[in-house]
Amino acid sequence: MRKKYIKRNIVLLVTIIFFISTVAPMVSGSYKISTDEKGTINIQNRGDTLYVGGSGPGNYTSILGAVNDASDGDTVFVYSGIYYEHIVIGVTISLIGEDKNATIIDGSLTGNCIHITADSVVVNGFTIRKGLIGVNVIQSSGQKIKNNIIRNNWGGINLYQVTDAEFSNNYVTDSFFEGINPIQSSGNTFSGNKIFWNIYGILFTSSNDNIVFENDIKGNTRGIEMVDQSNNNKIYNNNFYSNQEDNAYDDFINTWDDDYPSGGNYWDDYTGSDNDNDGIGDTPYAVPGDGNNEDRYPLMNPFISQQSPETPTINGPTAGVPDQEYTYSLTNTVDPEGDLIYAFWNWGDGDTSEWQGPYNSGEEIFANHSWSSKGTYEIKAILRDENGKESGWATLKVSIPRDRVKSNSLLLNFIVQFPLLGKYLNLLLAGIIIK
Amino acid sequence: MKKILAILLVGIFVVSIPAASSLMLPKMAMQNISKTPVSTTDVPEWADGNITGVFALKNETGEYEILGNIFGYYGYWWGNVSGGFEGTWETLDGNQSGCFSGWFIFSLALGSYNVTGSEETGGFISLFRTNTTDMTINAVAWASNDDDYVTRYAMCSYTEFE
Numbered sequence: 143m144r145k146k147y148i149k150r151n152i153v154l155l156v157t158i159i160f161f162i163s164t165v166a167p168m169v170s171g172s173y174k175i176s177t178d179e180k181g182t183i184n185i186q187n188r189g190d191t192l193y194v195g196g197s198g199p200g201n202y203t204s205i206l207g208a209v210n211d212a213s214d215g216d217t218v219f220v221y222s223g224i225y226y227e228h229i230v231i232g233v234t235i236s237l238i239g240e241d242k243n244a245t246i247i248d249g250s251l252t253g254n255c256i257h258i259t260a261d262s263v264v265v266n267g268f269t270i271r272k273g274l275i276g277v278n279v280i281q282s283s284g285q286k287i288k289n290n291i292i293r294n295n296w297g298g299i300n301l302y303q304v305t306d307a308e309f310s311n312n313y314v315t316d317s318f319f320e321g322i323n324p325i326q327s328s329g330n331t332f333s334g335n336k337i338f339w340n341i342y343g344i345l346f347t348s349s350n351d352n353i354v355f356e357n358d359i360k361g362n363t364r365g366i367e368m369v370d371q372s373n374n375n376k377i378y379n380n381n382f383y384s385n386q387e388d389n390a391y392d393d394f395i396n397t398w399d400d401d402y403p404s405g406g407n408y409w410d411d412y413t414g415s416d417n418d419n420d421g422i423g424d425t426p427y428a429v430p431g432d433g434n435n436e437d438r439y440p441l442m443n444p445f446i447s448q449q450s451p452e453t454p455t456i457n458g459p460t461a462g463v464p465d466q467e468y469t470y471s472l473t474n475t476v477d478p479e480g481d482l483i484y485a486f487w488n489w490g491d492g493d494t495s496e497w498q499g500p501y502n503s504g505e506e507i508f509a510n511h512s513w514s515s516k517g518t519y520e521i522k523a524i525l526r527d528e529n530g531k532e533s534g535w536a537t538l539k540v541s542i543p544r545d546r547v548k549s550n551s552l553l554l555n556f557i558v559q560f561p562l563l564g565k566y567l568n569l570l571l572a573g574i575i576i577k
Numbered sequence: 578m579k580k581i582l583a584i585l586l587v588g589i590f591v592v593s594i595p596a597a598s599s600l601m602l603p604k605m606a607m608q609n610i611s612k613t614p615v616s617t618t619d620v621p622e623w624a625d626g627n628i629t630g631v632f633a634l635k636n637e638t639g640e641y642e643i644l645g646n647i648f649g650y651y652g653y654w655w656g657n658v659s660g661g662f663e664g665t666w667e668t669l670d671g672n673q674s675g676c677f678s679g680w681f682i683f684s685l686a687l688g689s690y691n692v693t694g695s696e697e698t699g700g701f702i703s704l705f706r707t708n709t710t711d712m713t714i715n716a717v718a719w720a721s722n723d724d725d726y727v728t729r730y731a732m733c734s735y736t737e738f739e
Contacts, residue, residue: 318715
């Protein structure tokens, strides 16, 4: 009975291998394939990377061309250059520029530079200029628009019915009208941006429950204004300088501080004093407008945002054998403020650590890992301080020799295409092992 | 100091008109609006320069739509921070046109407009920004008449007369 069972399964395995040898070469794409502690094969689409510009064979010449060919989860990487385009993004992708100063999307003032309708799109590392709107996000959520220079557009960033998106570390400058204009949008965060020389720095229109913090808002005709029943937004730890008409104007009900001791905002026209020398003015700052809003804890000096920890260095062996545990360490783990830090490891084989720590600033951090299959893996590690500021990623490549027993990328690729077959294979292998 | 002066002037201006509300304020200049469109060739004596450009709206989703063209003249009163202006507007299809006039101080402009061949008139209050490098003026205006209240955008280049 046992022999018959094994024989039947071997026939099935041979059949599968036959399919692999004929069908698998057609498979394309990149997947994260891992097994959990129960031995179940898990398959997750990790996405392809499509390249635009540069000199690589087959690279796209237009960003829109690559975006149109991209699928959910893909990355479109754009090499430096000037791209005169109006890009429409309707799938969940990451659009990454090589160098934000030199990777330029120019809308020629004839349309929007980037128009996003899909959830969770990332746009990082571009100069976005001369669009009717630089970045236009419509009826979607979860985008991350960060590290861009958005300048000389009619409107820098426009949101219409957008929720839970993040706009961070962008320069939004010299817009003809609004730097940022959320319309009927809620739950979004705007942080670490430099919003300079627009008519409106940020104009909230019928938008609620957004958070604005750690931005520099300077030289606009009006820094921030709330119109059309924009309520319950929270604005704190921003610096307001030299805005021509008003630093802010609010006819509605919004929160302009983060309680004590985090404090409110720095206002260059605040005239109060700080007799107790806690860095916070002793009298509130009255926000202009009919909403009778006030910043209860105006900062006496410009807010200086927390610095990120330095990018650490990974130390340890760069070659090894499967199933052997190796020890790696992180050095150069200094946080500029001396904050406690946490470390996160990505071992390149689908395994990641939890956030480990806390550790003292500058302390060497150790972790162990083993790889079960042959391959070249890239270890990545990142630090986060107690205030949530993250370092850059440290990387180290590790080569693990071939492991004939466990490695079969063709098989895995095949399983990717036929997930039900993967489940059957799990049962089959379990059956063989048990028998 | 300039800002205090501006606030003071605007304050005096408002106080001098009893019962003026913020929405009624733009209508103050309506009495002075020209019924005759300004000409591109006959330059008024008071003009220190002209402006030419487009005006637009933002649609429901926040996208800009160009509605038409504007042309006008401006003249300074005190230094180059205040003055008056007068001009004409016309929709892209040429079906509607009219005149506008008003005054400005620092980054604030107030004025009024009419529609040719119609009784429609209205006022506007505007924030604007001048870029002396590329000689442009951009403005966001809230225009109101008896029935409606809209936001309009203007993007113009300007030429200073010798």
